[in-house]
Amino acid sequence: MLETNNALLLVGDAALYFTALAALFRVRKRIGLGAFFCALGVMHFLETYLASYFYVALPLGIVTSPGSTVLFTGKLMMLLLLYIREDAVVVRQPIYGLLFGNVLLFALAFV
Template identity: 40%
Template structure:
């Protein structure tokens, strides 16, 4: 793992995270599964979105704050670019009525842009909250890495579920089922991802963070440039 990182850097991870944003939105808007015969959830929101937040946390914990900011803003800009290109491609497909791929392109690009933009905005807010909350806990508490990871990611994902579904699906007749399913699905995902990240940081990476915030002001350094 470390040899691969030394040879290729973390650029491929950044590219991969940017590439799955479109796929994540398509799943969140159109693909839902039922688990425990009661709760409905989207793998795009519960798994892919949550994995993106954990990737941001991992970069923040193992790399510099500068690289973390680069990743966050890179994901936001890539989402905006994808939205613009998708809209242009859809308009071109609609204008070219003779195109044999019209239906295919409409199925791919005809997603709810407001859903995409809401997700992008929340990705930025969630990332900032994730880092700030984690730094505040680091400032107050030394050690207890697993508890800090699962507590912070659980709160941020709960916030994301409530805001995202309230803004986009409040008028849906299945709003409460979708919201509850997303909350439960994300919290289950949080448990698994927290265990994986903790095992990696404590047993494989085996390095403490170089610095801990010395005061509350340092906990908000994510906003400085």
């Protein structure tokens, strides 16, 4: 029963994540893409943390992390949606930002 509850929580998390980011994406013409990019960047930290340290049990003996199943796939879906609606130049901005942030975090870990 606990595994079923975990699966339902993952579905709820995915629905809430998609709804929030889709709402920011929809109002991008009024408020700009900055809010959308900031939300993706903030959720990237949570995604990485959850994928590293937090796992849940699902039915059929499957163990997964909400960071990798919900947040990472949701981020990829939103970046693909941005690529379809805007342009490759626009999509490169958050990708380069996330890459730079990861490299900086890696470098700071050794200081």
